[in-house]
Amino acid sequence: MSEILHHMIASGPRPVAPFSHATEVNGFVFVTGQMPTDPTAPDAPLPEGIEAQTRRVVENLKVVLGGIGLTLADVTMARIYLTEFERDYAALNALWPSFFAPGKLPARTTVGVTALAVGALVEIDLVARRP
Template identity: 60%
Template sequence: MEITRFLLGDGPKRVAPFSHAVRAGDFLFVTGQMPTEPTDNTRCVPGGIEAQTHQVIANLKAVLAGCGADWNRTIMARIYLTEFARDYAAMNAIWEKSFPEGGLPARTTVGVTGLALGALVEVDLIVAL
């Protein structure tokens, strides 16, 4: 199986040493994206879980575009929330609207004690190519 690693010069700036995504066969594994502005990896966007969820989705879509992949072919997502009870419903409302009706991927959502940069949310993906 051929493996291709993507380190995107025009993708969201990385907050740690990782590839933005790795292609293995017909699947793309996308590293968890943070709610940082694409050109500033030193802080999260302000505005709470709503703003951060929108930014994470935008960053994921930017990575997918840089890899030639399609958001609507996402088959699995893992979502990490630092304030699970408080933010779960608001994040879900935004998440659901980001996919076409009937097009939601499989998903796991996990409450965690902390994320890089004090983020409230992080999401990684597996996408079919």
């Protein structure tokens, strides 16, 4: 069994709790749920609306993945948390495929939750695998 690697990405979003941006073992990478905060201005207001927040979250995920030499093409599973599930689920579904190559969507679970850190509408965590 391989040793677990703990990754903190210098250019990544400021953590909202005590965690690593990602951990890695045996070629699998587990990326902590990212929020729609701006890594260059972590105290700035969040983007407005589910589409803008989802884009920001995905950009943050790309920063973390890029910091360890991976891309969205390496993602095998995504978990998405929505505070306004009924209102935002359709808009999320319409936007989600635009982040991936056609026919290359990762497995996914989407869950409605009562609240998220920093008052976010969306949080996404990922599992990726090294090629």
